[in-house]
Amino acid sequence: MPIVSVQTRSGLVNFNCTISTPTTTDALSIDPNLPTILFMHGPYLPQIAFQSQFSDPLLRKFNLVTFDFRVHGETTGAEIPEGYGQEDVADDVLRLMDTLSLPSCHIMAVSLGTVIALEIAITHPERCLSLLLISPLGLEEAEELKVQHAKIHEYWRSGYPDHASAYANRNRNKLNGHHSSNDIDANEEQNEERVLEEVLKDVFYGCVQMAFSGQKSEMSDACLSIAFTYASRQWSPLHSPSAFDQFRYATLDLYNNRKAFGKSRLSKIRKSCPIRMFTGEADRTETPRSAVVLERQMREVGLEDVGLVEVDGAPHLVSVHHAGVTNSVLHSLVMQHHKATQPSVPIPDAPTPVFSPWTPILRRAGWIPEGEDEEADAGLIMHHQGFSSTSLNTREKVSI
Secondary structure (H helix, E strand, C coil): CEEEEEEECCEEEEEEEEEECCCCCCCCCCCCCCCEEEEECCCCCCHHHHHHHHCCCCCCCCEEEEECCCCCCCCEECCCCCCCCHHHHHHHHHHHHHHCCCCCEEEEEECHHHHHHHHHHHHCHHHEEEEEEECCCCCCCCHHHHHHHHHHHHHHHHCCHHHHHHHHHHHHHHHCCCCCCCCCCHHHHHCCCCCCHHHHHHHHHHHHHHHHCCCCCHHHHHHHHHHHHHHHHHCCCCCCCCHHHHHHHHHHHHHHHCCCCHHHHHCCCCCCCCEEEEEECCCCCCHHHHHHHHHHHHHHCCCCCEEEEEECCCCCCHHHHCHHHHHHHHHHHHHHHHHHHCCCCCCCCCCCCCCCCCHHHHHHCCCCCCCCCCCCCCCCCCCHHHCCCCCCCCCCCEEC
């Protein structure tokens, strides 16, 4: 999986990317003769959220490309500036697409990633062939959810109690007009390595619990374990003095400061761009209501091919446990466009079996692929006791 260096507005960023083609699970580049699908994850759970797409033979007949957003997963480099918004994230993605020499793409995005996908479809409509949006966020964040996001950030800081105290002091000084670099007193300096790991695990579990609506499987537990390991690196003040701020800019602030698109902006999407949206019947957020409004606005501005489906029993992250529904629709979108634009160019089936690039680390985190073990968990059961950090030696990094 390549590490791709991109010069962004705020500095050099090393994006952790994954490229799979029909013949190569872990490729360095796409097959230029095939359609390309670009995947964008939501907050907290990085690109491994697309395990169910990259392991599906139906989709592996195409180029599949994804990456970790900044301050997520294994993406590193320049820090996010305060005020980093959806326009900045979209610009980062477009620069990454250029660096990878990606053609116009079909885009599948989840949760907060749908905001970025729509931003690209609005500002650079020629880069987007179709949109498949999982739990799209089209309206401004509800006030009660803003409070919840702020609490997540506060609780995460409490897992590093001494650093949290220094962070609070620094912010108080900043509000009072005092800017001091010496925010940690002598007592805090002596205890700065103190980490309450169980608190961090509980906070992170709470972050994702709402997205899964309590529906878990062995694969979900493995994904959580891996994502927690990434989070404990990216958002830890032991790794970076600015980690708390970076965590806030990349999650809390992006959520709370994003703006509704409105009909004037939605009208800039290509009229013929097919858009499919999915929400979960068990989603505990405001997303289902937001998606209904978004669909209506899209139709009112003349977008010709828009569909919204609510999946029975599905949580916010519809595409994890209901991939059979979302993947077949995504496959149809890609094939319809290909047949309309390149009818004489056949797309062969992917060789079978196909494997996800993340299968090895998921195995190490406790996931047993279905069919390998007759006792493998086929149900959606929460195993909080099994939620633990995982040692990740994921792969050799290759710079492009």
